[in-house]
Amino acid sequence: MKRLVFAGAGHAHLYSLARLERFVRAGVSVTVVSPRAFWYSGMGPGLLSGQYEAEDASVDVGAMTESAGGRFLEDRVASIDADRRVVSTEGGERVAYDALSLNVGSEVAVPPGGEGSGRVIPVKPVSLLLDLRHRILRCEPRRSLRILVAGGGAAGCEAAANALALCRRRGRKASVRLVTGEDRLLPGMPESAGRRMADWCRGNGIAVETGRRVSGFDGEDALFGDGRREAADFVLLATGVHPPPLMRRSALATDEEGALRVDDRLQSVSHPGVFGGGDCIRFESMPLSRAGVYAVRQAPVLFDNLLASLLGGVLRVFRPQEKYLLILNLGDGTGLITRGKFVASGRAAFRLKDLLDRRFLRTVRGARPR
Ligand SMILES: Cc1cc2nc3c(=O)[nH]c(=O)nc-3n(C[C@H](O)[C@H](O)[C@H](O)COP(=O)(O)OP(=O)(O)OC[C@H]3O[C@@H](n4cnc5c(N)ncnc54)[C@H](O)[C@@H]3O)c2cc1C
Structure with a gap:
């Protein structure tokens, strides 16, 4: 056999x-x-929001x-x-x-001091995003949460947008900050996608900082390569995978x-x-x-x-x-869609993503051997 x-x-x-x-x-x-x-x-991002x-x-x-x-x-x-x-x-x-x-x-590499710390949450496995949702909702409702997202690629942008969406939907006060070591958001995608994402963040109150990398953690502080430190209740790590x-x-x-x-x-x-x-x-x-x-x-x-x-x-x-189709879920019912040089955003983009994702899983669950 x-x-x-x-x-x-x-x-x-x-x-x-x-x-x-x-x-x-x-x-x-x-x-x-x-x-x-x-x-x-x-x-995954929708599990968070x-x-x-x-x-x-x-x-x-x-x-x-x-x-x-x-x-x-x-x-x-x-x-x-x-x-x-x-x-x-x-x-x-x-x-x-x-x-x-x-x-x-x-896996996402966790910088020194972050391993085992409840505050530092890698975006993979994506089930951690669901755990994070429950933890955010368990926090004292009147407290304003400080959420820091490290990494400005697709996963980091989606994580920031969906953390914000969760807090808004559930009436939680929160400041969401997105930091990236690169000089723009969505570096693997067309520049116009990065600009659109940055505009969306600005319009929705997510502070974006480029050229800054998280290098470690000390207690509730995230440490940056330039020597600065910043306190956060939750740090979402989307700094690339290996x-x-x-x-x-x-x-x-x-x-x-x-x-x-x-x-x-x-x-x-x-x-x-x-x-x-x-x-x-x-x-x-x-x-x-x-x-x-x-x-x-x-x-x-x-x-x-x-x-x-x-x-x-x-x-x-x-x-x-x-070329492949990539649609970012922005948590508010809209999405950012890219394929090659094509970039667009809006409600239709999220509807399409939702349809494709649900259809994919339905197919997996209902597949018959050939
Ligand atoms: C938040 C987020 C959103 C994303 N959205 C998209 C998207 O919209 N479109 C897209 O194309 N890509 C997306 N990606 C990228 C995508 O997640 C990965 O490319 C994809 O998961 C890779 O699939 P995989 O089959 O290699 O691994 P996975 O689907 O991660 O599966 C690996 C499995 O192996 C298991 N495993 C690990 N180690 C062992 C071991 N030693 N023994 C046994 N099992 C083990 C893990 O638990 C896991 O179940 C996203 C990533 C993130 C983090």
């Missing part, structure tokens, strides 16, 4: 997990090692696995012995594989950040039995930004290639799209 292990159940594995019966029917023994819930990142609840934005991947006849380990992979083809979990299980698929996502150290600690070929190096077939360049998708890989042919859209597009290719590698067949090539 061939053995397949899925490590992590993120955007790049959902497609396979929803079609797990296909492997099981073919006589493959399937093990999924993952936290029980998958959280859809596109709805209260537009979505946990049941809107999450999927029980444990139930999905078990109902298809797979073995679900609610656990995390602690190490990979790529030469012996065995993964070990934090809970002490050892699981041997013929094929291993890695989709363990990415792969978890899991792959770097194994014999698998990784890049300088520790991402699994894969070829066009999403197959490890050093160990052919290992595949990967999403934020934790380095696609060798071209650099890909760490966006869920790539993980979602890689998912059917991963599914086909895992089947082919276990049962025989030709591996498919993943061809990344050049």
Whole structure:
């Protein structure tokens, strides 16, 4: 019997997990090692503002696995012995594989002093944004909250906008500040998107400061690279993501950040039995930004290639799209939409995002094996 292990159940594995019966029917023994819930990142900011609840934005991947006849380990992979083809979990299980698929996502680096501090909240995993909503609502209602957001990319802008939206909707006083080490907001997007976002912040009372980086924490103060400090009740960290150290600690070929190096077939360049998708890989042919859209597009290719590698067949090539649609949720019922050089904002943008996000999760929940 061939053995397949899925490590992590993120955007790049959902497609396979929803079609797990296909492997099981073919006589493959399937093990999924993952936290029980998958959280859809596109709805993360809306979890903070209260537009979505946990049941809107999450999927029980444990139930999905078990109902298809797979073995679900609610656990995390602690190490990979790529030469012996065995993964070990934090809970002490050892699981041997013929094929291993890695989709363990990415993490936000927490500057010194922030780890373990209840005030400092990385934007990943996005379930932390739901926890933050509950914590904000538990604060003394008459107190004005100081919310600092570090990072001016898409996630930072959405976090700031949705923190503000929550406070407004629930009548909480709050000052929201957004600081970025870059010289403008949304640096990976067209300049007009950055300007629109900055105008929106200004119009809604979010103070934006460019060219400032949070370098650490001391008690309730955030420390900046220029020596200044600033007190905050909550600091949302959206300063960029990097792969978890899991792959770097194994014999698998990784890049300088520790991402699994894969070829066009999403197959490890050093160990052919290992595949990967999403934020934790380095696609060798071209650099890909760490966006869920790539993980979602890689998912059917991963599914086909895992089947082919276990049962025989030709591996498919993943061809990344050049442009993709990105819609920022601004928490007030509007969105900022970009695709290539196209930029627009308004209510229609959020309605479209909401429609696409809900449709995506409906498809995942209702998928039938082929
Ligand atoms: C607030 C926010 C909003 C975003 N919005 C968008 C958007 O609108 N559009 C877009 O394209 N991108 C968006 N992104 C980026 C997007 O979140 C990531 O690119 C996407 O999550 C990558 O998916 P993934 O499958 O690689 O990882 P994930 O979906 O993060 O899944 C990885 C999974 O692996 C699990 N895991 C980690 N380590 C282990 C381990 N050792 N063992 C087992 N399991 C493990 C994690 O718990 C997680 O469940 C957003 C990001 C943030 C933070």
